[in-house]
Amino acid sequence: MLFEHRRLGAWLRVAAVDPCTGEEAVATGPADSPAMVERLAAAKLARRLRRD
DSSP, rough: OOEEEEETTTTTEEEEETTTTTTEEEEEEEETHHHHHHHHHHHHHHHHHHHH
């Protein structure tokens, strides 16, 4: 799983990407909690991959 972090002021946008399928899930949260936002994006991607 690959992660892309992009800070937007007080917010952090994290995109989690599965390198095998190219599927992507995005989560946004406070910039002072990057680990939490990353976990959320990873969980969203895992749900998406299980659904397909």
